[in-house]
Amino acid sequence: xxxxxxxxxxxxPVPGIKLATAAAGIRYQDRDDLVLIALTESTSTAAVFxxxxxxxxxxxxxxxxxxxxxxxxxxxNSGNANAGTGRAGLEIAQLSCRAVAKEASVTPAAVLPFSxxxxxEQLLIEKINRNIPALFSSLNKSNWLSAAQAIMTTDTVxxxxxxxxxxxxxxxxxxxIAKGSxxxxxxxxxxxxxxxxxxxxxxxxxxxxxxxxxxxxxxSITVDGDTSTNDACVLMASGMSEIQIKDDAAxxxxxxxxxxxxxxxxxxxxxxxxGATKFITIQVESALNKNEAREVAYTVAHSPLVKTALxxxxxxxxxxxxAVGRAPVDQLDIAKVDFNLGDICVIRGGxxxxxxTEEKGQEILQEDEVLLRISLGRGPESATIWTSDLSHEYVxxxxxxxx
Amino acid sequence: xxxxxxxxxxxxPVPGIKLATAAAGIRYQDRDDLVLIALTESTSTAAVFxxxxxxxxxxxxxxxxxxxxxxxxxxxNSGNANAGTGRAGLEIAQLSCRAVAKEASVTPAAVLPFSxxxxxEQLLIEKINRNIPALFSSLNKSNWLSAAQAIMTTDTVxxxxxxxxxxxxxxxxxxxIAKGSxxxxxxxxxxxxxxxxxxxxxxxxxxxxxxxxxxxxxxSITVDGDTSTNDACVLMASGMSEIQIKDDAAxxxxxxxxxxxxxxxxxxxxxxxxGATKFITIQVESALNKNEAREVAYTVAHSPLVKTALxxxxxxxxxxxxAVGRAPVDQLDIAKVDFNLGDICVIRGGxxxxxxTEEKGQEILQEDEVLLRISLGRGPESATIWTSDLSHEYVxxxxxxxx
Numbered sequence: 138x139x140x141x142x143x144x145x146x147x148x149x150p151v152p153g154i155k156l157a158t159a160a161a162g163i164r165y166q167d168r169d170d171l172v173l174i175a176l177t178e179s180t181s182t183a184a185v186f187x188x189x190x191x192x193x194x195x196x197x198x199x200x201x202x203x204x205x206x207x208x209x210x211x212x213x214n215s216g217n218a219n220a221g222t223g224r225a226g227l228e229i230a231q232l233s234c235r236a237v238a239k240e241a242s243v244t245p246a247a248v249l250p251f252s253x254x255x256x257x258e259q260l261l262i263e264k265i266n267r268n269i270p271a272l273f274s275s276l277n278k279s280n281w282l283s284a285a286q287a288i289m290t291t292d293t294v295x296x297x298x299x300x301x302x303x304x305x306x307x308x309x310x311x312x313x314i315a316k317g318s319x320x321x322x323x324x325x326x327x328x329x330x331x332x333x334x335x336x337x338x339x340x341x342x343x344x345x346x347x348x349x350x351x352x353x354x355x356x357s358i359t360v361d362g363d364t365s366t367n368d369a370c371v372l373m374a375s376g377m378s379e380i381q382i383k384d385d386a387a388x389x390x391x392x393x394x395x396x397x398x399x400x401x402x403x404x405x406x407x408x409x410x411x412g413a414t415k416f417i418t419i420q421v422e423s424a425l426n427k428n429e430a431r432e433v434a435y436t437v438a439h440s441p442l443v444k445t446a447l448x449x450x451x452x453x454x455x456x457x458x459x460a461v462g463r464a465p466v467d468q469l470d471i472a473k474v475d476f477n478l479g480d481i482c483v484i485r486g487g488x489x490x491x492x493x494t495e496e497k498g499q500e501i502l503q504e505d506e507v508l509l510r511i512s513l514g515r516g517p518e519s520a521t522i523w524t525s526d527l528s529h530e531y532v533x534x535x536x537x538x539x540x
Numbered sequence: 541x542x543x544x545x546x547x548x549x550x551x552x553p554v555p556g557i558k559l560a561t562a563a564a565g566i567r568y569q570d571r572d573d574l575v576l577i578a579l580t581e582s583t584s585t586a587a588v589f590x591x592x593x594x595x596x597x598x599x600x601x602x603x604x605x606x607x608x609x610x611x612x613x614x615x616x617n618s619g620n621a622n623a624g625t626g627r628a629g630l631e632i633a634q635l636s637c638r639a640v641a642k643e644a645s646v647t648p649a650a651v652l653p654f655s656x657x658x659x660x661e662q663l664l665i666e667k668i669n670r671n672i673p674a675l676f677s678s679l680n681k682s683n684w685l686s687a688a689q690a691i692m693t694t695d696t697v698x699x700x701x702x703x704x705x706x707x708x709x710x711x712x713x714x715x716x717i718a719k720g721s722x723x724x725x726x727x728x729x730x731x732x733x734x735x736x737x738x739x740x741x742x743x744x745x746x747x748x749x750x751x752x753x754x755x756x757x758x759x760s761i762t763v764d765g766d767t768s769t770n771d772a773c774v775l776m777a778s779g780m781s782e783i784q785i786k787d788d789a790a791x792x793x794x795x796x797x798x799x800x801x802x803x804x805x806x807x808x809x810x811x812x813x814x815g816a817t818k819f820i821t822i823q824v825e826s827a828l829n830k831n832e833a834r835e836v837a838y839t840v841a842h843s844p845l846v847k848t849a850l851x852x853x854x855x856x857x858x859x860x861x862x863a864v865g866r867a868p869v870d871q872l873d874i875a876k877v878d879f880n881l882g883d884i885c886v887i888r889g890g891x892x893x894x895x896x897t898e899e900k901g902q903e904i905l906q907e908d909e910v911l912l913r914i915s916l917g918r919g920p921e922s923a924t925i926w927t928s929d930l931s932h933e934y935v936x937x938x939x940x941x942x943x
Contacts, residue, residue: 188866189862189865189866190864191862218858220858220862224891255856256858256859256861256862320859361845362843363863363866364865366861366865439842440766441764441766441844441930441938442764445935449939451939453659453660455623455660458623458660459594459659459766459768462593463766463767466593469593488627489624489625527844528939529935529936529939531848532931535844535849535852536848536852536932
C-alpha cells in the first residue's frame, strides 16, 4: 500500500539504548502494543511535543517529567491515545510511570509516557502494569524493529532507519523509528518518533538540533491537516561512542546525517498515509518569506479538490491555482506566478503556457511520485512540504472503523 | 441526494426583472446553460465577489463594469468558469458583454458577465454569441426557475426561494437563486447567487445590506475549504414596488426578510454539497471575539477526520476536540471547554461528561441534520457555520470526472 516504502531491514543497535516489546492487548489482538526503551545514565534527551491545546495526558506528563530530571525510560503504548480522558487519564499516565520507576528503582519523573491510538477512551492501567516485569526481562539493544512494529496503529508498514557516520575518525550510529498515518499535520513534532545516537551531545545543544531539524522534516508533512493530540518526537544521545559533538565541523556532519534520518522518517509517514496512492512534493519558490512559502504549500496540500484530482491522476491544474489564489498571501500578483507539474511548465507569468498539453500533464500524473512546483515571483524564500492524495481508501479507513 | 432540500416550486416574478435561458452546449448537452437577466432602468445593483487572487476573467470584468455604470444586463454561463484563462479569457468575457450590449443598444459596461464550471479551459465565444438574439426574444419575468436550473454544475437540485413582505402597507417581493456544490468556502460571497427585489433601495445602502447579510449567510458555509475563483453574489433592487427603503423601521423588516432568503440559499448549497449525506451546523459560543469563534468553527468544519466520522455516524468526539485544540486560539483553557452533540453534553469543563454514553451519541448521529455545539468559556461572542460530511461520493465526484 505504502508509496515507495517497504518495512526496514535491519536496524542498527545504538550502544547505551535497550528496547523491549510486549502484547498487552490494549486494543489489538495477537501483536505487540507496548514498548519500553531504557537509556543509559549518560544519555541526553531532547523532545518536542504537539501544540494542540487538547494535548493528551501522556504529553502533559512527559513534558513535566522532562523538566524535572533526565529520562531513563520511555514507555509507549499503541491502540489508545489516552487523550480527552480528563483527570482520570492523567492519573493513569502517572501510574504507568510509577510502575516502571518502581521496577527500576528510579524516580517516576525519570520515566516518559507516550500513547497513540483512539482518542477519548480510558486506558486500562492493569494491562500495562502486568507487563512491566516481562518488559524489563527482555530489554535488548537489538529490538528496534519490533519496537517500530509495536507502535503502529493505522500504519501499514513499520518505519525505521539507521545511519552511521565517521566523525573525527570514530563511528557514530543513529537509529530512528516513527509511526503515523492519519491525523498528520505536525505542529512542532509529528505522531511518535524516537531517534537515538551514541554520540555525546549536551542536552541544550541536542534540543537546538532537534528543533532545527524537525522544522524541515516532521513539521513539513501533512496528510489531512489534523494536528494530533499526541504528537511527540524524542531524540536521545547516549554518549557511548565517546564522540562529543560540540565544535562546528563535527556538529555540521552530525546534523546533516540526523536530518537525513528525520526526513526519511517524515517522508515514510506520508508514503504510508491513510489511503495514499501517491507521494506528493510541493515546492513553493520565490516567496517573500519562509512563512508565506509554507502557507501556500499547505493551502495546496490541504485542498480536498487538489488531493482528489491527484488521486484521479487528473491534471486539473485549475484547482491548484484556485488554492494558491486563496492562500493567505498579501497582494499576490498572479502575473508573476509560474506553476510546473514535474518538469512541465503549466502556467508562466499567470498565463497558460502555450507549449503545455493535457497529455504531458497526464503523463506526469501517472507516476506514483509527483512534484508540484509553484513560483510566486515575490522574493528569495522557498519551502518544501510532502503530502498524500485523497482516495476512497482514506474515507473508508476513517469512516468504516474508529481509529 | 440533497439533505432536506427539494427543488423550488414556483418562484415569484419580481417586477422590473426579466430572465431568459438557452442551451448553448458549452459543456452540457440537452440542457440550458446560458442565462440573461434584464434589469429595468431604475434598478440599483450591489455585488460581492471572490477574494481569490486567481479570480476569473468574468469577475475582473464585472467588477470593472460595476464601477463604471449601472448594470442593465447579467449574462451567466455554466460549464466553463473562464478562470485561469489569461488574457484570452479576459477578452472573451469582454466580447460577450459587447454582444449583449449591441443587441440592446447599451454600453458594454452595462453588462455584467458571470461564469461557473471547469477552470482552465477557454470559453468559446461563438457558442455565446449565436444565442444572444434568442435570449432577448424570450426574456420573461416568470423564468426564475429555469434560470436556477441553467446555472447548475455539480448541483443535484435547483436552488431558489421567494418571499413577500408588507412594508408601509405595500407588498415587496424578493426572489433569489443560487448554485454551488463544491469548491465552497466563500470569502465575501459564494459561487453564484442572484437575488432581486422590487423595493427601491439606493445603491450604497443596498451594498451595505448585502455585505452585512452575506457575512451571516454565504460567508458562513463551507464544503471543502476551497474558495472558488468565480464566487459572485448580486443583489438587485428594481424599485418597481414603489416602496423606498431608507428609514430604520422599514430597513429592519427588509433586511430581516432578505437575510431569510440569503440564509435559505446558503444552506441550500450545503444541503446539496458534493456527496453530502448530512447537514451539519457548528455553533461556537462564548468566544473572546467573533473571529475566534469563526476560526474554531471552520477548523472543525474543515477537518477531514471530523467529516468522515460524521459520514460514518460515528460519535468519535475525540476528533472534534483535536480540531478545537489545534484551532488558532491563543491560550485556550481546556478546563473551560464544553462540547454538546445536539442536546447531549459530551464534554463538560474539559472532562468527559459522566452521563454521556456512546449510545446517546450514536442516536443523535443517526439523524440527517446534526448540531455540534462548542463553548470555549472565554467571552461573549459566538458564530454559526454550516457544512457537510465527507463521503465516498465526494471522492467519486471529484476524482471520477473533471468538474
